[in-house]
Amino acid sequence: MTTRSLTLLAGTALSLALNSAPAAAEEGMWTFDGFPRAKVQAEYGWAPDGAWLDKVRNSAVRLTGGCSASFVSGSGLILTNHHCVASCLFDNSTSGNDLLDKGFVAASLPDEKKCPGQQAEVVTKITDVTGDIKRAIGASTGEALIKARDARIAEIEAAGCTDREKTRCQVVTLFGGGQYKLYTYRKYSDVRLVWAPEDRAATFGGDPDNFNFPRYSLDGAFLRAYEDGKPVRTPNHLKWNPRAPKEGEMTFVVGNPGSTARLYTASQLAFEREVRLPVTVATYSELRGRLIRAMKESPEHEREGLDALNGIENSLKVYIGRTKALNDQTFAARLAKAETDLKTKSAGMAGIGDPWSEMDKAVQAYRPLFLAYRFTDPAGELYGYAQTLVMAAAERAKPNAERLPGYTESALPLTEKRLLDSAPVYPWLDELRLEWSLSKAREYLGADDPDTKLLLGRESPEELAQRLVSGTKLAEPVVRKQLWEGGQAAIEASDDPMIVYARKLEARQRELEKQVDEAYSGPATAAAAKLTEARFAAFGDTIYPDATFTLRISYGKVVGWPERGAQVPYRTTLGGTFERATGSPPFDLARAFAAKEQQIDKSVTYDFVTTNDIIGGNSGSPVIDRAGTVIGAAFDGNIHSMGGNYGYDPVLNRTVIVSTAALQEALETIYPSPRLVKELAAK
Amino acid sequence: MTTRSLTLLAGTALSLALNSAPAAAEEGMWTFDGFPRAKVQAEYGWAPDGAWLDKVRNSAVRLTGGCSASFVSGSGLILTNHHCVASCLFDNSTSGNDLLDKGFVAASLPDEKKCPGQQAEVVTKITDVTGDIKRAIGASTGEALIKARDARIAEIEAAGCTDREKTRCQVVTLFGGGQYKLYTYRKYSDVRLVWAPEDRAATFGGDPDNFNFPRYSLDGAFLRAYEDGKPVRTPNHLKWNPRAPKEGEMTFVVGNPGSTARLYTASQLAFEREVRLPVTVATYSELRGRLIRAMKESPEHEREGLDALNGIENSLKVYIGRTKALNDQTFAARLAKAETDLKTKSAGMAGIGDPWSEMDKAVQAYRPLFLAYRFTDPAGELYGYAQTLVMAAAERAKPNAERLPGYTESALPLTEKRLLDSAPVYPWLDELRLEWSLSKAREYLGADDPDTKLLLGRESPEELAQRLVSGTKLAEPVVRKQLWEGGQAAIEASDDPMIVYARKLEARQRELEKQVDEAYSGPATAAAAKLTEARFAAFGDTIYPDATFTLRISYGKVVGWPERGAQVPYRTTLGGTFERATGSPPFDLARAFAAKEQQIDKSVTYDFVTTNDIIGGNSGSPVIDRAGTVIGAAFDGNIHSMGGNYGYDPVLNRTVIVSTAALQEALETIYPSPRLVKELAAK
Incomplete structure (x- = not known):
């Protein structure tokens, strides 16, 4: 799983998304049914109409790996970021054929390669089910609230999508519990790799340049959706427009902020500031260090560890950026002021009460559970497979409405696909992650803690990780398939050490889940519902829900920003790459750039920035002009966008985009694909 | 350099020590001339008299490696911690003879082994020079204040100790600038290793048990001071008393809190909370990860990296503990209240003004300098040698009063000893540290920052570290000696790549030092002087100066503490080790423990806790009973003592001590040394 740049980040599952004060300037990740047409019209003198919005919505693609994308031809061709297909390149590589390193150009349709675990989804319908869910919740509280809600969600989803081969239904909690909407998706579970540049072309500047601008990154790639072994027909798609962006022009980003x-x-x-972020940054930093060193052990380790390292470094940069934002005194004061304003405005409103105190109580109750909840969930692909198999065996035996969210009828197909798709597992890397997570558990919980004893027994983290990883057969898809199909009986009969280990942890994990629901998730959902009422009452429909990895649209314009007294230019050119290159990684030129320097048109706009409000999960989002044509793919934010998790600053926050102009030059000259050039140019 | 447990920690050079509100209960690291006799008499019904205090002061030893200790025989025998001699064991080890792993018992005097860089010091005189220094400062501010102060300090120190072979003079800044005292030391620069247990006996439980209790650690060792090749006569020494401590009995800890x-x-x-600690924890965590993995590469790496890893893990535990303390809402509120109280009490006092605002201004001015200041100072022993040589060459050419503090006449002997003493350097480890620090510099300063460009040029951190470490000859003491003796001409003529690199950074480092003095250190010193006045006016002499790695005495008693509703017992026994051992590192028994289980008296008190107020630097401090005899060596604090940097909690903070009873059992049975048993028993 790649989590680089703007891909959806792990570890935010407990985030309760709450809506902000009224959106300022270009702030806002708007739902399509809540797009602020009048505000945009007033600010820009133009706003998209319903037909325009429908068209782009129907062309927008969600990639279940954690990215966004769009159809850009009538034959299922999908534009996204290179870093969104890095895992696919990685999973299709061998030590003799490193596609991540070399890039990949499929000469013809039959050469296009399946991406394990990947699925493309297009929203076809959005239905408000708030009343339905709230009735099901009724007066329940704590864990009972979560259970009642999830049960009703499972029923609604099951009833909404009876054809689970081609559709997916998902009820989304908006405003942390203020609204519930049923999203219906057309899904394509066969997604294949079509074109990707060399890794170095996309990651030029590496971690040092991640979240920075000026930037010189060819972070674009193409996939294709298939069905029944054939490319999908996609009459709804965006027109490819390989022109340079114009400074000041209006742009829309359509995608799935996470x-x-x-x-x-x-x-x-x-x-966040006092507990979660410090623990996360410290532990991930150590993991990063372990992996950096392990990758020097051999060329195989260097290749096999790269995708994981990129993900970890990206996550860390995000968490460190968030830490800085929350520790920035000006930023923190702004957030505090927004809360005070809302309290003032909603004072005395009927039925609001004091949701802030309720939330505080929930958070205080969560604090003593946090470390146990976090650290009783070991890391690694193989343990993850085991955990899914063990949980699924028990959950699938229950009625749909009583299952945990990831195992309901509507959720099972993707869970199953992710479990059974064939993807390489590197035992050294899995052992490294498992050992790390177990040793951090012991560190944070303490050697004498009952959970530490449950996790380790009398073994050391090193011994245990080694024993489990070397002994398990779960790296084989066929073994996972047998256990999946064998259900509870097969799980109980298994002596695979990883399955045995996951079984050992299961009861405690379920117990902690319940405790967290009771102490935090339930009360926080109830408080959030009241906060939402307060906000709507105070600000009307000038507010948007927090991001939930569902489809949103943001508007903005092409413009740089002021930095230390100077203006950062809005764009770079392909030629700038050659000036920035030092020859030393990660500032070494991609081989094709070096080889074709003379042929490359150096004046072509490479990357550019806009004021669009996006966040992780938006990676690969099409950047669309007024005419509705695509002029780039968003792949990052600038350094100031790190605080975007908590608040948007229109002066400084910027979206970073690779231009279609640069991708066109790449398709024609650097990593040529006449086939794609032709397909993209088709009327 | 070992920094484990309570040894003085690096990275706190800029800490300005400010005195707290009046000391509560056992709180306080008292200077010998400020010992609160009346208060102790009132609380305990007994207090030491002047003769008692003089005797223990004259027996107390400071180890320049960052530890405390005491003379315990008339022949220069020194009691300290195992972790205070770990570097000495390490430096005397070879791949075929790992003394850190095996422990060391010198059969006779000629077998005792020199400890590189180590020096023992005994305070002989303390003179108040506050008026003198304050006159020299006069009305100067900013960098000029620091310069004037340091110049006068250099003069006072030079005049105070003309015999630099045997004495050392050091002016200490107390209360962050409120008082200045000249400490005169008798010094012994030939310190040798006499006895140490196996590393596992001292580090049983390893990092997981560090700062924890109940504890099973034989963290004791013996050194001996030599002069002219012979043991020093030390008529002033503490009587060795190998009895078990009694619950509730009064204890004194005499040592050098850092x-x-x-x-x-x-x-x-x-x-601290917003900037320094987050940066420190994130970067050190990554270093820890890199080193953990590197140590798995070979048995040599495992041995050669251990001392460094122990130091890093200990520092990290401290920094993470401090982060937790400052993020603890109750603890933070207590600190805030103390500030409010002082403000209230000193409102309207003549001459106080508003030092809080002055300090705030200084801190705000420091913030934008911090990252550059921190990251333009690369890590590693070899770079450290080069930096010392380059700086010293320039500084030694200046008049004494114009030199930087580490290079004045009084400071030079120790600087020179540390530079020229022979100690092994492991290139892979040095390269790892240098590469890490350069890559973190690029990460935190940014790839385009002028300081990053100064540090890296067009090389990557990996390439640069490799080139410098593989090319330098500074691992050879003789090469360092030539460059030291050759002075500025030799440094300028050198083409050793590490020297060339240190020369390249020198000007910028000096510039930043000046900027920090001007923006922060000068104004903060002035503000601290006023805060000190305010505190003395408000609280009289019930206050003690913050720790400065100078001799202090704390009082307290032997007692456990309440934890989650139960009382933690005040002691462990040797027998408990066998119950706690799992067989898996770091909970595996030391070999001698396993081999001699039958002979060991399991009922002997092993480690115990007291309420004494100590901190890093106190490691090795003698724990003394009312009779003035030594009953243990302090080696750690409990987990609650982590916040001790900012405040002492008499209910929870505890000092962790290895008993003389356990050390006696070790000397008789586990790591037998009849010679030492006899020497310690002598009248």
């Missing part, structure tokens, strides 16, 4: 926390209450922010 | 920040202003605490 998660934001724009109006966490002060208590929730304090928990 | 640094505290007990009454940082809110601005200084905010800087």
Whole structure:
């Protein structure tokens, strides 16, 4: 799993998304049914109409790996980022044929390669089910609230999508519990790799340049959706427009921002700053160090560890950026002021009560559970497979409405696909992650803690990780398939050490899940519902829900920003790459850039920035002009966008985009694909 | 350099020590001339008299490696911690003879082994020079204040100790600038290793058990001071008393706490919490990860990296503990209240003004300098040698009063000893550290920052570290000696790549030092002087200066503490080790423990805790009973003592001590040394 740049980040599952104060300037990740037409019209003198919005919505693709994308031809061709297909390149590589390193150009349709675990989804319908869910919740509280809600969600989803081969239904919690909407998707579970540049072309500047601008990154790639072994027909697609962006022109970004926390209450922010972020940064930093060193051990390790390292470094940069934002005194004061404003405005409103105190109580109750909840969930692909198999065996035996969210009828197909798709597992890397997570558990919980004893027994983290990884057969898809199909009986009969280990942890994990629901998730959902009422009452429909990895649209314009007294230019050119290259990694030229320097048109716009409000999960989002044509793929934010999880700053926050102009030059000259050039140019 | 457990920690050089509100209960690291006799008499019904205090002061030893210790025989025998001699064991080891692993028992005097860089010091005189220094400072501010102060300090020190072979003079800044005292030391620069247990006996439980209790650690060792090749006569020494401590009995800890920040202003605490600690924890965590993995590469790496890893893990545990303390809402509120109280009490006092605002201004001015200041100072022994040589060459050419503090006449002998003493350097480890620090510099400063460009040029951190470490000859003491003796001409003529690199950075490092003095150190010193006046006016002499790695005495008693509703017992026994052992590192028995289980008296008190107020630097401090005899060596604090940098909690903070009873059992049975048993028993 790649989590680089703007891909959806792990570890935010408990984030409760709460809506902010009224959106300022270009702020906002708007739902399509809540797009602020009048505001945009007033600010820009033009706003898209319903037909325009429908068209781009029907062309927008969600990639279940954690990215966004769009159809750009009538034959299922999908534009996204290179870093969104890095895992696919990685999974299709061998030590003799490193596609991540070399890039990949499929000469013809039959050469296009399947991406394990990947699925493309297009929203076809959005239905408001708020009343339905709230009735099901009724007066319940704590864990009972979560159970009642999830049960009703499971029923609604099951009833909504009876054809689970081609559709997916998902009820989304908006405003942390203020609204519930049923999203219906057309899904394509066979997604194949079509074109990707060399890794170095996309990651030029590496981690040092990640989240920076000026930038010189060819972070674009193409996939294709298939069905029944054939490319899908996609009459709804965006027109490919390989022109340079114009400074000041209006842009729209359509994609799936993963998660934001724009109006966490002060208590929730304090928990982030005081507890979650420090633990996360310290532990991930150590993992990063272990992996950096392990990758020097051999060329195989260097290749096999790269995708994981990129993901870890990206996550870390995000978490460190968030830490800085919350520790920035000006930024923190702004967030505090927004809370005070809302309290003032909603004072005395009927039925609101004091949701801030309720939220505070929930957070205080969560604090003593946090470390146990976090560290009783070991890391690694192989343990993850085991955990899924063990949980699924028990859950699938229950009625749909009583299952945990990931195992309901509507959720099972993707869970199954991710479990059974064939993808390489590197035992050394899995052992490294498992050992790390177990040793961090012991560190944070303490050697004498009962959970540490449950996790380790009398073994050391090193011994245990080694025993489990070397002994398990779960790297084989066929073994996973047998256990999946064998259900509870097969799980109980298994002596695979990883399955045995996952079984050992299961009861405690379920117990902690319940405790967290009771202490935090339930009360926080109830508080969030009240906060949402307060906000709508105070600000009307000038507010947008926090990001939930569902389809949103943001508007903005092409423009640089002021930095230390100077203006950062809005774009770079392909030629700039050659000036920035030092020859030393990660500032070494991609081989094709070096080889074709003379042929490359150096004046072509490479990357550019806009004021669009996006966040992780938006990676690969099409950047669309007024005419509705695509002029780029968003792949990153600038350094100031790090605080975007908590608040948007129109002066400094910027979206970073690779231009279609640069991708066109790449398709024609650097990594030539006449086939794609032709397909993209088709009327 | 070992920095494990309570040894003085690096990275606190800029800490301004400010005195707290009046000391509560056993709180306080008292100077010998400020010992609160009346208070102790009132609380305990007994207090030491002047003769008692003189005797223990004259027996107390400071180890320049960052530890405390005491003379325990008339022949220069020194009791300290195993972790204070770990570097000496390490430096005397070879791949075929790992003394750190095996332990060391010198059969006779000629077998005792020199400890590189180590020096033992005994305070002989303390003179108040506050008026003198304050006159020299006069009305100067900013960098000029620091210069004037340091110049006068250099003069006072040079005049005070004309015999630099045997004495050392050091002016200590107390209360962050409120008082200045000249400490005169008798020094012994030939310190040898006499006895140490196996590493596992001292580090049983390893990092997981570090700062924890109940504890099973034989963290004791013996050194001996030599002069002219013979053991030093030490008629002033503590009587060895190998009895078990009694619950509730009174104890004194005499040693050199390194640094505290007990009454940082809110601005200084905010800087710690918001900036310094997050950067430190993230970067050290990555270093830890790199080293953990590198040590798995070969048995040599495992041995050669251990001392460094122990130091890093200990530092990290401290920094993570401090982060937790400052993020603890109750603890933070207590610190805030202390500041408010002092403000209230000193409102309207003549001459006080508003030092809080002055300190805030200084901190705000420091913030934008911090990253450059921190990251333009690369890591590694070899770079450290080069930097010392380059700086010393320039500084030694200046008049004494114009030199930087580490290079004045009084400071030079120790600087020279540390530079020229022979100690092994492991190139892979040095390269790892240098590469890490350069890559973190690029990460935190940014790839385009002028300081990053100065540090890296067009090389990557990996390439540069490899080139410098493989090319330098500074691992050879004889090469360092030539460059030291050759002075400026030799440094300028050198083409050793590490020297060339240190020369390249020199000007910028000096510039930043000046900028920090001007923006922060000068104004903060002035503000601290006023805060000290305010505190003395408000609280009289019930206050003690923050720790400065100078001799202090703390009082307390033997007692456990309440934890989750139960009382933690005050002691462990040797027998408990066998129950706690799992067989898996770091909970595996030391070989001698396993081999001699039958002979060991399991009922002997092993480690115990007291309420004494100590901190890093106190490691090895003698724990003394009312009779003035030594009953243990302090080696750690419990987990609650982590916040001790900022405040002492009498209910929870505890000092962790290895008993003389356990050491006696070790000397008789586990690692037998009849010679030492006899020497310690002598009248």
